[in-house]
Amino acid sequence: xxxxxxxxxxxxxxxxxxxxxxxxxxxxxxxxxxxxxxxxxxxxxxxxxxxxxxxxxxxxxxxxxxxxxxxxxxxxxxxxxxxxxxxxxxxxxxxxxxxxxxxxxxxxxxxxxxxxxxxxxxxxxxxxxxxxxxxxxxxxxxxxxxxxxxxxxxxxxxxxxxxxx
Amino acid sequence: xxxxxxxxxxxxxxxxxxxxxxxxxxxxxxxxxxxxxxxxxxxxxxxxxxxxxxxxxxxxxxxxxxxxxxxxxxxxxxxxxxxxxxxxxxxxxxxxxxxxxxxxxxxxxxxxxxxxxxxxxxxxxxxxxx
Numbered sequence: 070x071x072x073x074x075x076x077x078x079x080x081x082x083x084x085x086x087x088x089x090x091x092x093x094x095x096x097x098x099x100x101x102x103x104x105x106x107x108x109x110x111x112x113x114x115x116x117x118x119x120x121x122x123x124x125x126x127x128x129x130x131x132x133x134x135x136x137x138x139x140x141x142x143x144x145x146x147x148x149x150x151x152x153x154x155x156x157x158x159x160x161x162x163x164x165x166x167x168x169x170x171x172x173x174x175x176x177x178x179x180x181x182x183x184x185x186x187x188x189x190x191x192x193x194x195x196x197x198x199x200x201x202x203x204x205x206x207x208x209x210x211x212x213x214x215x216x217x218x219x220x221x222x223x224x225x226x227x228x229x230x231x232x233x234x
Numbered sequence: 235x236x237x238x239x240x241x242x243x244x245x246x247x248x249x250x251x252x253x254x255x256x257x258x259x260x261x262x263x264x265x266x267x268x269x270x271x272x273x274x275x276x277x278x279x280x281x282x283x284x285x286x287x288x289x290x291x292x293x294x295x296x297x298x299x300x301x302x303x304x305x306x307x308x309x310x311x312x313x314x315x316x317x318x319x320x321x322x323x324x325x326x327x328x329x330x331x332x333x334x335x336x337x338x339x340x341x342x343x344x345x346x347x348x349x350x351x352x353x354x355x356x357x358x359x360x361x362x363x364x
Contacts, residue, residue, distance in 0.1 A: 092302045143312075147254060147281045150273055154261040163270055165339030186316035187280070192272050193320055195327050206269045206323060206333075213338070 076110065078117050083109040131231045138223075142188040150190060153209055161209045166191075168203040168217055171225060177232045178203075184224050191216075240292060247289030255282030267334040268326050276319035284308045 077083055090105035091097060126132055153161060168185075172178050182193040185205060195204040210216050261274025291304035 089306065092306060095301065095303070143277070143281060147278050150261070150277055151254070151257045154257055154264065154274060154278070161265075161270065161336070163267075163334055163337045165333070165337060167339070182320060183313070183316035186276055186319050187312065190273065192269070192276060192323055193316075195324050204327070206272070208270055208273045 076114070079113045079120070082113050086112055126231060127233075128231050131227060135224075135227045135231065138227075139184055139188065142223075146188045146190065150208065153190070162211065164207050164210050164213060166205040166207055166210070166213050166216060168205050168220060170201055170203055171221070172229060172233070174232060177228045181225055181228055185220065188224075191220075237296075240296060244289045244292050247285045247292070251282045251285030251287075251289060253282070254278050254285060258282060267337070268331045269323065269333055269337070272319055272323055272326075276315055280311055280315040283311055287311075 086109040087102075087105045090108060091101060094101045094105075170178060170181075172181060178196065182196065182203060185191050185193045185203070190208040190210070192206050193203055196202075205220075207213075207216060255278075258274040258277070258279030261278060262271050265271045265274065287304045287308045291301065291308075294301045294304070
């Protein structure tokens with residue numbers, strides 16, 4: 070990892086901004102490098118007060134594995150939700166599920182909540198103030214405990230390994 | 235031959251995208267309560283948009299060299315959709331919208347006789363805001 074400097078508080082974010090800028094402009098001309106570089110320095114400085122403390126990614130390969138798994142699950146989830154919506158009998162078993170979080174840092178919790186929303190039949194609805202419980206609404210769930218165990222096994226444990234191990 | 239395969243892929247992506255977007259909208263009109271209606275647009279429509287954009291990515295890459303803007307749009311759509319769904323669900327809970335009677339689970343946020351949970355909406359984490 071690149072160490073942060075005073076004028077460059079978040080080097081990875083700056084690098085990301087520069088890359089995105091060049092990709093959006095579809096050009097690697099010197100002018101674009103300079104403009105993108107200037108933006109990559111100024112934007113993090115301006116929005117630094119809004120940022121939480123950044124957790125370190127300890128296992129990048131695991132993160133890649135996680136992304137691939139989530140992408141596949143998004144497709145599967147959509148087929149399932151489509152089936153539920155198109156089912157003329159409309160037999161759904163909606164439920165509110167209180168999910169006990171094991172993660173403690175805000176950024177991994179954010180990723181977990183987004184993942185839950187994008188994947189099988191669940192939308193994360195509310196993070197209680199104590200940061201220990203995530204309220205989930207599920208569209209069709211047979212066994213609430215099985216759903217909690219599944220989310221823990223499939224998503225939360227890899228995230229813990231990536232960020233907190 | 236390759237051209238035909240790629241055109242097939244583009245057509246497949248466009249049709250799949252259209253179907254998913256349609257099913258998402260259908261869910262928006264047909265499901266019973268607000269929390270269930272949230273599922274259609276947050277997942278299915280996002281994937282529909284994603285499929286359409288990937289089709290467009292392949293098409294324009296064939297026309298005039300590799301383009302990546304579509305990929306960036308897709309990534310941003312997939313990052314922001316869960317956040318908006320979360321905010322919608324949160325405000326629904328805050329207004330204590332009634333869930334469908336079949337819904338199991340009774341979160342304390344929806345109980346009527348408790349004091350309002352406005353305090354709970356305070357910012358999370360260690361930010362110094364009040």
